[in-house]
Amino acid sequence: MREKAVEIVLFLCAASSVVITIAIVGVLVYESLAFFRSVPLILFLTDTVWTPLFANPRYGILPLLNGTLLTTLVALCVAGPLGLVAAVYLSEFAAPRVREIVKPTLELLSGVPTVVYGFFALLFVTPLLQKVIPGLPGFNVLSAGIVMGIMIIPYIASLSEDAMRAVPQGLRDGSLALGATRLETAFRVVLPTAISGVAAAFVLGISRAVGETMVVAIAAGQQPNLTLDPREPAATITAYIVQVALGDLPHGSIGYQTIFAAGLTLLLITLIFNILAFWLRARFREAY
Amino acid sequence: MNQRVEVAAPVVAAGSDDARGRPIKIVNRDVNVWYGDKRALHDVSIDIPDRAVTAFIGPSGCGKSTFLRCMNRMNDTIPSARVTGTIEIDGQDIHDRSLDVVQLRARVGMVFQKPNPFAKSIYENVAYGPRIHGLARSKAELDAIVEQSLKRAALWDEAKDRLSQPGTGLSGGQQQRLCIARAIAVDPEVILMDEPASALDPIATARIEDLIDELRQNYTIVIVTHNMQQAARVSQRTAFFHLGKLVEEASTERMFTAPRDKRTQDYITGRFG
Ligand SMILES: Nc1ncnc2c1ncn2[C@@H]1O[C@H](COP(=O)(O)OP(=O)(O)O)[C@@H](O)[C@H]1O
Ligand SMILES: [Mg+2]
Numbered sequence: 091m092r093e094k095a096v097e098i099v100l101f102l103c104a105a106s107s108v109v110i111t112i113a114i115v116g117v118l119v120y121e122s123l124a125f126f127r128s129v130p131l132i133l134f135l136t137d138t139v140w141t142p143l144f145a146n147p148r149y150g151i152l153p154l155l156n157g158t159l160l161t162t163l164v165a166l167c168v169a170g171p172l173g174l175v176a177a178v179y180l181s182e183f184a185a186p187r188v189r190e191i192v193k194p195t196l197e198l199l200s201g202v203p204t205v206v207y208g209f210f211a212l213l214f215v216t217p218l219l220q221k222v223i224p225g226l227p228g229f230n231v232l233s234a235g236i237v238m239g240i241m242i243i244p245y246i247a248s249l250s251e252d253a254m255r256a257v258p259q260g261l262r263d264g265s266l267a268l269g270a271t272r273l274e275t276a277f278r279v280v281l282p283t284a285i286s287g288v289a290a291a292f293v294l295g296i297s298r299a300v301g302e303t304m305v306v307a308i309a310a311g312q313q314p315n316l317t318l319d320p321r322e323p324a325a326t327i328t329a330y331i332v333q334v335a336l337g338d339l340p341h342g343s344i345g346y347q348t349i350f351a352a353g354l355t356l357l358l359i360t361l362i363f364n365i366l367a368f369w370l371r372a373r374f375r376e377a378y
Numbered sequence: 379m380n381q382r383v384e385v386a387a388p389v390v391a392a393g394s395d396d397a398r399g400r401p402i403k404i405v406n407r408d409v410n411v412w413y414g415d416k417r418a419l420h421d422v423s424i425d426i427p428d429r430a431v432t433a434f435i436g437p438s439g440c441g442k443s444t445f446l447r448c449m450n451r452m453n454d455t456i457p458s459a460r461v462t463g464t465i466e467i468d469g470q471d472i473h474d475r476s477l478d479v480v481q482l483r484a485r486v487g488m489v490f491q492k493p494n495p496f497a498k499s500i501y502e503n504v505a506y507g508p509r510i511h512g513l514a515r516s517k518a519e520l521d522a523i524v525e526q527s528l529k530r531a532a533l534w535d536e537a538k539d540r541l542s543q544p545g546t547g548l549s550g551g552q553q554q555r556l557c558i559a560r561a562i563a564v565d566p567e568v569i570l571m572d573e574p575a576s577a578l579d580p581i582a583t584a585r586i587e588d589l590i591d592e593l594r595q596n597y598t599i600v601i602v603t604h605n606m607q608q609a610a611r612v613s614q615r616t617a618f619f620h621l622g623k624l625v626e627e628a629s630t631e632r633m634f635t636a637p638r639d640k641r642t643q644d645y646i647t648g649r650f651g
Contacts, residue, residue, distance in 0.1 A: 185457075260494035264557070266455055267490075268507040268564060269483035278506070283497040 164235025253287025
């Protein structure tokens with residue numbers, strides 16, 4: 091009887107999280123549909139200007155998308171190589187004692203509030219970059235992207251390390267017994283074998299960067315800017331959403347609805363990345 | 379058996395029938411292995427004849443694999459393992475500081491119990507070692523090495539039309555022959571095999587055994603097996619290990635017809651192990 095009650099309560103808790111998620115997606119889609127009744131989808135996807143709150147508003151998501159992808163690219167340029175090297179070191183070279191200390195520390199790093207990283211970018215990294223790159227504006231994609239990269243290193247390193255450690259020891263032995271060094275074994279046997287798992291780690295890192303908000307909102311500036319130059323300021327989808335959501339928009343207005351259209355776009359992008367990561371990991375499991 | 383051997387002038391394997399007249403390839407003297415505090419091998423001294431098959435038999439856990447791994451210094455990769463004693467290949471001490479373990483392992487190949495092809499194509503599996511050691515100057519040379527190695531490992535006919543397909547897609551027996559081809563590709567002198575057929579069905583096992591018999595024309599082979607029929611079929615010399623000690627070593631024929639030690643007799647007649 092008591093058991094049964096516990097089971098029901100637990101089920102309700104589990105079910106409620108699913109229901110809430112579905113409800114959120116429902117609201118996003120519902121409000122976005124209202125938005126797309128006034129703004130044609132094709133215009134939303136192709137217009138190159140995003141000024142929804144101006145007197146003559148334009149609703150092109152491209153500048154925000156561009157800002158998001160550009161910061162993510164910068165982040166990946168930082169986190170990719172460093173995360174990979176860290177993973178190779180931890181998985182193939184670190185003594186077990188070192189790994190036991192470093193791995194949880196890495197995971198702890200992902201608990202640092204992102205607003206801290208944001209101010210780190212704005213108050214430390216940007217001034218530093220300004221010494222190297224003259225004329226760098228106070229808000230810029232580069233600084234935000236670099237710090238975002240630093241932020242996702244632990245994530246990429248930790249997940250990649252898991253994938254590499256899952257490679258059977260027999261393959262390392264096979265390589266070493268052929269006279270390969272540990273470095274050759276790591277890069278020519280272990281890494282290629284774990285490649286789908288490592289790729290999944292990268293994709294999840296990207297997905298995280300895409301959804302990351304505080305760093306870009308604080309350090310990249312908030313003007314939508316269709317540019318490929320990381321030295322310029324730019325707004326990302328997330329930065330736009332916080333900026334506008336904090337403002338005072340009348341419920342049901344088109345400005346209000348842009349939040350949902352932008353949110354839905356973001357959701358779809360991260361969803362695609364997560365599905366890709368899921369697929370890659372499934373492939374990796376199949377192989378080993 | 380335990381007296382010091384003059385290494386400079388290779389000695390003839392004494393008491394051997396089939397391997398008689400063969401020079402000694404590997405001289406092992408008082409080899410001990412510890413895993414942490416646990417001693418796994420006690421003063422093992424044995425000569426391995428050149429271009430012949432030497433089988434190590436004995437109950438599970440008696441140190442056969444441990445001893446095998448001494449001869450290409452694979453125990454170096456196990457942090458807790460410590461090896462003492464002298465091992466000389468062609469008169470050269472393999473623990474000598476001037477000896478590069480990478481070169482040693484190119485000379486002394488190894489085939490493992492569980493087939494372990496890399497997650498690469500059949501071609502790339504075989505080409506891996508030659509690439510690492512820079513053995514081929516051109517693609518054509520590499521192709522030739524791959525073909526030659528697969529032929530020697532009796533896999534060419536089955537693999538030649540699917541060289542670009544993954545090695546992991548082969549059957550277990552084919553995978554093991556691929557691993558043999560991979561070892562052969564770096565042109566070793568010695569091939570160590572640790573129960574190479576224990577994961578295979580009887581037909582695949584028979585093929586591997588035939589292959590081993592052919593390979594001894596060109597290579598010094600040491601094979602660990604828990605299968606005494608296999609030892610009798612493929613080897614010229616047999617060594618029996620028990621509880622980390624080398625109990626007895628003789629020509630395979632004598633070992634199986636007239637073992638001297640009581641423990642060997644018991645093992646061979648199936649009374650334990
Ligand atoms: N990596 C290792 N760490 C600790 N002990 C080991 C290790 N490998 C083998 N041993 C121990 O050494 C002994 C000999 O093992 P092994 O050489 O694998 O025997 P065999 O191959 O004859 O079955 C066993 O008692 C085994 O438990
Ligand atoms: Mg063994």
